[in-house]
Every structure is written in structure tokens, then in C-alpha cells.
Amino acid sequence: MSSAATKAAQPTTPAQPAAGAGLPPDGGGLPPEGTGRAAADYSSYRVVAAKHPWRWVGTAAVALGVLAVAWSLATNPRWEWDVVAQWFTAQSVVNGLVETLKLTAISGILGFVLGFILALMRLSASPLLVSVSWTFSWIFRSTPLLVQLLLWYNLGYLYEKISLGIPFTDVRFFEVQTTTLISQFAAAVLGLTLNQAAYSAEIIRGGILSVDQGQLEAAAALGIPAWRRSTRIVLPQAMRAILPTAFNEIIGLVKGTSIVYVLAYSELFYTVQVIYNRTQQVLPLLLVATLWYVVITSVLSVFQYYIERHYSKGAVRNLPLTPLQKARKFFATHAVTNRKSL
Amino acid sequence: MTATLSAPATRGLVQITGVRKSFGPTEVLKGVSLTVEPGGVAVIVGPSGSGKSTLLRTINHLEKVDGGHISIDGKLVGYEVRGQKLHELREKDILKQRTEIGMVFQNFNLFPHLTALENVAEAPVVAQGRSKEEARRRGLELLDRVGLKDRADAYPRQLSGGQQQRVAIARALALDPKILLFDEPTSALDPELVNEVLDVIRELAKSGTTLIIVTHEMGFARDVADTVVFMDQGQIVEQGTPQQIFTNPQEPRTRSFFSKVLEPAFNI
Numbered sequence: 001m002s003s004a005a006t007k008a009a010q011p012t013t014p015a016q017p018a019a020g021a022g023l024p025p026d027g028g029g030l031p032p033e034g035t036g037r038a039a040a041d042y043s044s045y046r047v048v049a050a051k052h053p054w055r056w057v058g059t060a061a062v063a064l065g066v067l068a069v070a071w072s073l074a075t076n077p078r079w080e081w082d083v084v085a086q087w088f089t090a091q092s093v094v095n096g097l098v099e100t101l102k103l104t105a106i107s108g109i110l111g112f113v114l115g116f117i118l119a120l121m122r123l124s125a126s127p128l129l130v131s132v133s134w135t136f137s138w139i140f141r142s143t144p145l146l147v148q149l150l151l152w153y154n155l156g157y158l159y160e161k162i163s164l165g166i167p168f169t170d171v172r173f174f175e176v177q178t179t180t181l182i183s184q185f186a187a188a189v190l191g192l193t194l195n196q197a198a199y200s201a202e203i204i205r206g207g208i209l210s211v212d213q214g215q216l217e218a219a220a221a222l223g224i225p226a227w228r229r230s231t232r233i234v235l236p237q238a239m240r241a242i243l244p245t246a247f248n249e250i251i252g253l254v255k256g257t258s259i260v261y262v263l264a265y266s267e268l269f270y271t272v273q274v275i276y277n278r279t280q281q282v283l284p285l286l287l288v289a290t291l292w293y294v295v296i297t298s299v300l301s302v303f304q305y306y307i308e309r310h311y312s313k314g315a316v317r318n319l320p321l322t323p324l325q326k327a328r329k330f331f332a333t334h335a336v337t338n339r340k341s342l
Numbered sequence: 343m344t345a346t347l348s349a350p351a352t353r354g355l356v357q358i359t360g361v362r363k364s365f366g367p368t369e370v371l372k373g374v375s376l377t378v379e380p381g382g383v384a385v386i387v388g389p390s391g392s393g394k395s396t397l398l399r400t401i402n403h404l405e406k407v408d409g410g411h412i413s414i415d416g417k418l419v420g421y422e423v424r425g426q427k428l429h430e431l432r433e434k435d436i437l438k439q440r441t442e443i444g445m446v447f448q449n450f451n452l453f454p455h456l457t458a459l460e461n462v463a464e465a466p467v468v469a470q471g472r473s474k475e476e477a478r479r480r481g482l483e484l485l486d487r488v489g490l491k492d493r494a495d496a497y498p499r500q501l502s503g504g505q506q507q508r509v510a511i512a513r514a515l516a517l518d519p520k521i522l523l524f525d526e527p528t529s530a531l532d533p534e535l536v537n538e539v540l541d542v543i544r545e546l547a548k549s550g551t552t553l554i555i556v557t558h559e560m561g562f563a564r565d566v567a568d569t570v571v572f573m574d575q576g577q578i579v580e581q582g583t584p585q586q587i588f589t590n591p592q593e594p595r596t597r598s599f600f601s602k603v604l605e606p607a608f609n610i
Contacts, residue, residue: 218451223469
């Protein structure tokens, strides 16, 4: 610091003749006494940004840590990156990935649709609908998903045949063996969907409750029909509260599908397990699965950003720039300054 | 009827007879009766908690009455007479009745995710089955009428309070209602924005639409009303022309209220 201090004591730039004329030779900021009350003119001064030494120290320390981690990941041969690369796009792994995506999409969509219905039931005026919806959420939220999956898969043990007919009569439209109806896939979808519905019902109900009561009153006063009131007025506003938590749930579901390995259903995680049981390359193959989950989550996060942005229409005075727009703006302004400095 | 009326109004007769309403153990309306002539302008004043807003909300059936009845142009609100029985109307029919009664709220209640024009053009399409094009054109006309044509594509949060309330008035007008209800339309506004809203309502008062206004703006009430109604504790204490009510109130409760709300400088 001492050398910097001595440097700073000397005038670094020669004062411009026009502005410097009235100033004392040491270049001090105060205008000379003689100028009286007239406001000092600082227009020709150069602005020196405040210095943040600790910010630099912190940045350097963290950068060092990041480098160290990256170095060890790259150089430690036990991560076996070549094995990861070899299996990352292998046919069996990709097939497992497709199954994972299929399970997520089907149970995600069905779960949220059922959750929406459950939320409406819970908010309805009928005490029966309210209590059925409440009980559904209560049961499915208070039992482990693992148990639910095993239960669905073993439904054939509890009920040998499943039939569709009119309750309390002998009328039967059709009848099947439970074990033929409930495959691994059906049990997985059933378990994940019903569990997801219980959680999403609460998320959607919370979103609907967050919309101001005045909005419903205004819509009713304008004679807007009930269905339109929900879809056009309430839901778009509820979406702002629903989306962040809903995406949390979907991302949770992506990884949550790995639990169906207990049904020996060949989704991503089960596939990887089968492979490493054979090849004994446990860590690299777990890494393969992990990297795919990271990829899916990253893609979902991008979707989340843009969908949330869409629904923030009118909620903020001006929409914030998207990362793309920000980048474009950055390059546009910097291109200009570069041109100026040249 | 006022002399300012351009054409004699034939629709929008409001008859309120013995209306009672309770919230839990509290009786908010204790048998209120009031008639507003077609094209008339009734201003309801009174202390807070006197039941003014509740009375207003019973007129378009946002609050169901516990007793008494309300009719518009001789047709009951919320019920249908069949033989000797009053049948409660179904949601669909109540919504249809409401399209004849516009309402402007204290907190505007504009739909924040829709632009000013979308706010105005929504109800005519879904409640009256007009074409989108027609609703849009009429919406722009109405926004022009309240002086906001150039803000048609702005979202409510990009507008000032006064502008939002003017959009809300345009939205209520879009259904061509017989009656307009104003529930303290300027109470949520900064003082300098109050007049732009009151000016729009003054214009409406000349149009032949029946107006029922709950307000605390006494100067405006005196200007615009042909009937001033003073309510206290769920009852109408006194009603009459602005001249009678403001300069020569008969009831001690009316006198005591005005002595509190009217500033000494207020010239009556």
C-alpha cells in the first residue's frame, strides 16, 4: 500500500488548462476563496470509482476453490470420465432416460389435472366434496411413496379381479384379472400420479386463495360466468403463486421417478444400476444418471423462467429483460464504447 | 328530476323495500326502503359502518338480503315470482341481471393481468355475446369518453389511481347498464386525483343512467345529487334534496354528522 500511497500523492493527470487555472497548485477539491458563493464547476474532473479490496480478496479465494474442485474432477482418474462418456449416450441408458421422461410427463400432467380438480372440490360449498378432497390429500401425503407403489403393484393380492359395474347390484360391464391390468408401468404411473395430485392440490388451492376476493366480486358484478371467472380472471393471477412451487414439484418428480426401481421398472436409475451390477463401475455410472438428471432440471429451469415471465404480465410495471435481451444490450452498449475509445 | 337531464329516462327505476341484512349477530341493514327514479342520482352519505356499502351491494345481489326485496323496473333482483312463491334465481339468470347494473368499487378491482382495453372489452363478449371486434371498438370509445384512449394498452399497474378508476368506470359502462353503483369511488385516491374521477361521474349524471353513489365527498354530493340519503346504524335517517339535507337537516343525528364532516369553510 505504501507505494500506492506515495503515487497517489502526486498529481496523476495534469490538470486541464481551462479548469485548472483557478485551482491551487496542489489540485485540492475546494474552489479558491476568491470565487465567493458561485457553485464550483467540477465538470472537467475525472470520476475515480470507489475501491473494494475485500471484494477482490473474496473473489480470488472463491475462484481458487472453484479451480481446485474443477482440477480434481478433471485429473483424479477414479472418476473414470472415459467410462462416463462411453455410457452417457449408450442405447440402454437413453432408453432408460426416455422411460424416466415418460413417467415424469404422464404422472406430472395427470397429477396436476387431478390436483386441480381436488383443489376445486376443496374450495367448493359442498361439505362432502370438501371432506373427500381433504381425506385424499391426508392419506396420500401421510404414507410413504415407496409403500404406495408396492401396494399398487400388489393390488392383485388384495383384489383378484377388477370389474366395472353398478355398485350394490350384479350388473358388470367388464371384469379383468388385477395382475394383467396393473403392470409395472401402470403401478408406477398410478402411484406417482396419485401422490403428485395430493401435493399439487394444495399448491393450486394456495394459488387460488392468494387472488384478491375483489377480483371475483368485480367479475361477478360484470356478469362473467363462473367457468370463465376461474379460467380468465383467477387462474392467470393464481399462476404467479403456483408456478415456482409447481416447478419444484416437477423437478422433484423427475428425480422421484427413480424410486420406481423397486418395481424393477427400467427407467434411468434402474438401468444404470443393472449396468454397474454387471460392470462394477459404480461411481461413473451413478455419475451418468446424475448428469442426465442435471440436464433435465436445467432445461426445466429455463422453461420455468419464461413461463413465469409470461404470467408476470401486468404484475410488475415493466417486465425485466430476459438473459438474451440483457446480453444483446450488453454487447450493443459495449460495442459503442469500444468504438468510441478507438 | 333534475333540469340538467337531456332526455327523460324511462329505465332504471330502483325500488328498495324493507331490506334487512345481518352478518353473524350484527344486523347491518334494519329495514331500509328507498326509491330512486329512472335517471335519478341518489347519493348515500353517513358514518362508516352505517350500512351504506352493504345496501349498495344488495342492489346487484353481491349480498343476498335476509328480508325485504329490491326491484329494478318492477323486476325482482335475485328472485322470480311464480304463483305465490319467490323462486331463487339460478346463477346464470343472476349474472344476466347483473349486466344491467354496473358497479364501480372503492379499490377499482381492475384485472391486473389484462390491459385497460381488455378490462373494458371482456364482459360484453362473455356476458352479452357481442363480437370481439364490436367490444373492442366500443371499449376504445368508452376509454376515449373517460379521457384514456391513449392508455388503452397499458396494464392497470402502469396507471395512476385516478386513471385506474376511470378505466373501471368505462368497464362498468361497457355493458350499457340501466343503473350504475359507485361504492366510495374516490376514497382510495390521492386528493389531487379525486376531481378527474368526479368529473367523469358528473358527466354520467347528465346521461340519463340512474346513479347510486356512496361517497364522503360532500361538495360533490351537493353538486350532483337530486336525492341525498343520510344513513346511520343500518337505517335511513333522513332523505331529501341536497338543499334540504345540507342546509336544513331535520334530525339531530344528521345535524351532528354534518357538523363533524363539513369543514367550517364549507359554504352551505
